Every structure is written in C-alpha cells, then in structure tokens.
Amino acid sequence: MSNSTDELYHVPRPALLVVISGPSGVGKDTMLNRTRERGRQFKFVVTMTSRARRPTEVEGRDYFFVSKEKFEDLIAADEFLEHSVVYGDYKGIPKSQVREAMASGNDVIMRIDVQGAAKIRQIVPNAVTIFLMPDSEDELIRRLVERKTESPEGLQRRIATARDEMKRRYEFDYVVVNHVNHQDEAVDEIIAIIQAEHCRSRRTPVLL
C-alpha cells in the first residue's frame, strides 16, 4: 500500500466512556455483573458511597464504602468527578478511578444515578449514555420490596423519584429495557451498543 493511501485507510477506534444509569431498583448492578461475565475487556468505574454496605455487596466491586467524614475530606480535596447526596447519603465518582480506567486503553463503564449522569454528560459530552428501564412500574416496585432495605416511606420516595427519572430517559443516547424474564437481552443490547459506537464515523477520544 502506498503512503498516500495509508491515511485513507486509517480507522481510529478510541476507547469509550459508557454511562449506565436508570432508576433505583432497575438492576444496574446485576446488569454490570452480567456484562462483566461476558468476558469483554471492560474497565469498571466503582462509585464511592457513604451509605452502609448491604449484605450482598462487595467492597471495591459494588462500591467503595467510606465514612461520611472521609467522603467530606475527599470532596474538600476536589477528588470527585461528580458527587451528590442521594437519599441522605453521599455518592460520587472518584476522579482517580476514571483516569486509571481510561489509561488502560479499554472501554470504561460507569454506573451512576440519573442526576449524576446528567452531570457527566456536561463534563464528557462524547460519553455514551444508556438509560436502563424496567418493564413496568410493578416490576420496579417488586425489586425494591425484594431488597428489604426500604422503609414504607423510603419505598414511596423511590417510586416517586423513579417516575421523575423515567421522564428523563430521552436525555440519554440509548434506552434499554431490563425485561424481567429476558435479562440476557439487555446485556446483549448493551454489548451491541458498545460495539456499534466503536464503528461511529465521527467518534473522537474522551478527554477528562
């Protein structure tokens, strides 16, 4: 191949920053774990939180669990890409996590609540944003009840928030339904979205 045509045949494929969001209880964590099990080379950004660890959660996989005091120290040191107070607890994305993940050259997947995703879209406009939604409100309620972590008031609050969040799904690039009896379908769709986004003709590298 001559040098003059080299440029014509160069196809850049920069790593992606993929944001997976959706209402509380939709199954974001399960979806991430299933995506991970497919064995593709993804890096996951782990959120930091000041809330108590649930029995099934693993430190460093589901979240980094820290005290409120520690979290506030890190806020003061400007160590978060974004952070917020969710249901009375801090949640945030440590900048170091994202930088390390992007430096690996692999695609980076970030799980984040809907208000956090809106902030990430502003900071990283070429992030690929996916809104994960349940089949129905009944299904969402069933999942929240199953957790057994919510008081009746907490449950009502989460349902009301989910309704508001569902209205914001068109702010995201993609909407994926987490069908209760076909969860593999949602995993397939997330993986297809990532594969397709790598083929987008006008993709530019993510800069943080």
Added chain:
Amino acid sequence: MSNSTDELYHVPRPALLVVISGPSGVGKDTMLNRTRERGRQFKFVVTMTSRARRPTEVEGRDYFFVSKEKFEDLIAADEFLEHSVVYGDYKGIPKSQVREAMASGNDVIMRIDVQGAAKIRQIVPNAVTIFLMPDSEDELIRRLVERKTESPEGLQRRIATARDEMKRRYEFDYVVVNHVNHQDEAVDEIIAIIQAEHCRSRRTPVLL
C-alpha cells in the same frame, strides 16, 4: 400497572432503513448474503440495473436485470426512489421495492453505491447509513482483479473512484472494515449497529 404510568413505560421500536454502501469491490453483496444467513428478520431491497448479469449473480437476489429501454420507461414513470448512471449503466432503487419492504414491519437493508447513498440520506434523513471499507487499497484491487470483469481502463477508473469515495466515509453514520481474513467481524458489527439503533432514545419512524 396504572394507566398513568403506561405512557412512561412505552418504548416505540420503529423498523429501520439501513443503507450499506462503500466502494465497488469492497464486498457489499457478500456482506449482505452473510447478514441474511444469520437468520434475522431483515427485508432486502433489490437494486435494478441495466448492466449485464455476471455469471454468479441471481436475478431478484443480487439485482433485477432489465434492458436500458425498460429502465428508461421506469424513470419516465417516476418509479425510482433514486437512480444514477454508474460506469455507463443505469442503477436504481425501485420505490415499490422499498414500500413493500417497509410495509412488512421488518428492518429494511438497502445496498447502494456512495453517490446513491448521499441521495438517500437527503430523502430519508433518519436512515442508518453504514460505509463498508476494505482493509487496504491492495485488498480492494485484489478483489476487483479477481472478478475478471474489468478491462485495465475499467480497473483504473474504479480505483480512482474508490479513492474519492473513501474520503466521503465520514458522511456516513458508521464505518465498518471488511477485514479480508475476518469477514464475520464485519457481519457482527452490522448486526450490532442495527441492534443498537433500535435502542436509540430519539428514533422516529421512517417516512417515504
């Protein structure tokens, strides 16, 4: 589920019009046949041409072959979505073909040369457009020579056209490389693009 939340959980998934384009010799036909073999419910739009049928080509699958006179009659009757003269022969997309395909409710795949794709983008702005490109110019030349249908002058003309067409690949939504030793990868990517586009949050129906 209450009626008030029904609307929140409604996810429209209109059928897609997918345009596959790329330089002559890149392997568009092979790619379409392989996509067809994956057994997904696609409808294919068959192009009409006035050029002679090649020995390996099948009437109604690869093209509809008609005489120049017949083609000109159909142009006069406004029966083409778009048509053009390519290397001295007519090629065009019969409107009836596209309407029938879209009416099936399945996704419609259309193979078309680069100048035709530009016209389709104007007529159908929400078509999903994919530019299929070869690994290298050497590979493109190898495929054109293998066809044994080109005179030396014809070959030179196709190479020059391919260079111009390669420069237009960023006009398309997606760029897929047809790697000579990994053709399945390109098929996987085309299918992933279609699956992902069905999840796009702001997709609207194709109107012709």
